Amino acid sequence: MKFDVSSAALLSRLQAISKVIASKNSLPILDSFLFDLQENKLVITASDAETRLVTSVEVMNVEGAGLFAISSKILLEPLKELPDQPLTFDINDENLEIFIHFQNGKYNFIGQKGDTYPQQKPLNENAITLNLDAQMLLSGISRSLFATADDELRPVMNGVYFDIHTDDLTFVASDGHKLVRLRNLSVQSPERASFILPKKPANLLKGLLSKDSEQVKIQFDENNAYVYCANFEMVCRLIEGRYPNYNSVxxxxxxxxxxxxxxxxxxxxxxxxxxxxxxxxxxxxxxxxxxxxxxxxxxxxxxxxxxxxxxxxxxxxxxxxxxxxxxxxxxxxxxxxxxxxxxxxxxxxxxxxxxxxxxxxxxxxxxxxxxxxx
The missing domain is CATH 3.10.150.10 (DNA Polymerase III, subunit A, domain 2)
Structure with a gap:
């Protein structure tokens, strides 16, 4: 496989999704970015087993296609120090030896097989879809996140509760001492639904949405949520359980x-x-x-x-x-x-x-x- 890519475009995408990678992972492959070369598009994935971020970047002069994984540290640290310039990736399909050629030098290391990277479960058939304005979603998460708890005994309190009615969406967060209830009347949903978004994906969304001013699509079932933004896709496990009746307090x-x-x-x-x-x-x-x-x-x-x-x-x-x-x-x-x-x-x-x-x-x-x- 071979392709050319702008170092600045690649770095900005990698930095945005690298925040999901945990410092200690149960699977060694999760320390790496997964790359999927498809024609003129390089799809990049980062994950910590619970939450997954996917983005893509345009590439040129493509030869071949396929999956490979590269350690996040090997890639991010040198790229941060490189001025913006074209990079040429040359990957040996047999042993996954990777050369990255740039203006005054090259990097050489061995990649990993991409087919061992954990796959995401699809949503079940009765998943619910919600279309939201990106800034509205950012505002709701930003102003409620500080009130979430760190409670191992009551995990439902450790996230932002999305309470969806037919004529509004309410963001709720509480740690038992403080409570935030933020109701937005501009959101219409065909049916009553709710989910609890954990703190880590909520924080990741906060960082990603600040650059987006478009529509965001959220699809969710009882276990997982898919969030589609302009340049990113996030998949995360939801917190299971019933959120307390916040209006009663x-x-x-x-x-x-x-x-x-x-x-x-x-x-x-x-x-x-x-x-x-x-x-x-x-x-x-x-x-x-x-x-x-x-x-x-x-x-x-x-x-x-x-x-x-x-x-x-x-x-x-x-x-x-x-x-x-x-x-x-x-x-x-x-x-x-x-x-x-x-x-x-x-x-x-x-x-x-x-x-x-x-x-x-x-x-x-x-x-x-x-x-x-x-």
């Missing part, structure tokens, strides 16, 4: 409502939280008429801080404690200028909602409070 009656500038609140929390106890990261919010007092202290080191922030609030005074790191993460994933805090009492979950949602969106974030010592 969202408090409905919240008499205390506070409207506050998101950036002022965010910056004050970042400053004040430096003085909190590092183990708990507890900050105390005291609500008074049109003012919020944000305070933190670390008794062990005799440090404390407090800041006053103006806000819109005319209820009775209330004090509630939250973990600062979680609250900062939540505010960082809301885009509106002002946020509304909806609270009931110091022991019940607080809701953080943007004062203005983006078009076709309904965002709600929930945070469990922490006990105050006083």
């Amino acid at each position: 969202i408090p409905q009656e919240n008499p205390f409502k506070v409207m506050i500038d998101r950036l002022s609140f965010y910056n004050a929390l970042k400053r004040v939280s430096v003085f909190s106890n590092p183990a708990s990261s507890l900050v105390k919010l005291e609500l008074r008429e049109n003012e919020m007092l944000v305070s933190a202290q670390d008794i062990d080191f005799s440090t404390s801080a407090e800041e006053h922030i103006p806000c819109q609030f005319d209820g009775t005074e209330l004090s509630i404690g939250f973990k600062a790191t979680y609250l900062i993460e939540i505010l960082n994933n809301i885009s509106s200028n002002e946020v509304v805090l909806e609270l009931a009492d110091p022991s019940r979950a607080g809701l953080i909602i943007p004062s203005e949602n983006e078009e076709n969106e309904d965002v709600l974030m929930l945070l469990m409070p922490m006990m105050l010592n006083d």
Whole structure:
């Protein structure tokens, strides 16, 4: 087999899919990229047995066709240092000895047989298809991923839950302390369905989708999902199990409502939280008429801080404690200028909602409070 390819085009494709390769693999062949030469197209696959990324690159002056695998380290490290230029791959079909010729030199190594690379199971007949806008999918994953758990006992919490209704798609993520529910009303589906996308493929999609502004097609059954983007195809195993009823934990009656500038609140929390106890990261919010007092202290080191922030609030005074790191993460994933805090009492979950949602969106974030010592 023989072909020419642009080093920059090849490197950009390899780097994008290499993130799926695990540092330790159960099968040695998974340390490699699988190449499939088909006429003027080189199809490249990377996988970690659970998730698989496929892309392709245009090639020229092709002779022959076939499958071969090359160690990801052997290929990626030298290519990163090469300026953009044509590369000529010359592969011996008998012993898979590979020469890569470039402007001022060549590389020589032995490839591996591609037919031992694990194949992907096809979806079953009752698979469901969903067409989404790439930016909408990216936005939903990006703003919910931070709330997923790392819980070995409850694996269903370790991914983003896609709850698909006939007139909307809801992204949900929760770790038991914080919860994100992001409903998008622009998605229509012919039927009710749902799946849980694990954290690793969600993170990979986040990296791939940022370059895509087109439509994304998702096909899934109860075990696997295929995601088709403009230049990539991802196949991943889904998390099996029932996702908890997330709507039942969202408090409905919240008499205390506070409207506050998101950036002022965010910056004050970042400053004040430096003085909190590092183990708990507890900050105390005291609500008074049109003012919020944000305070933190670390008794062990005799440090404390407090800041006053103006806000819109005319209820009775209330004090509630939250973990600062979680609250900062939540505010960082809301885009509106002002946020509304909806609270009931110091022991019940607080809701953080943007004062203005983006078009076709309904965002709600929930945070469990922490006990105050006083």
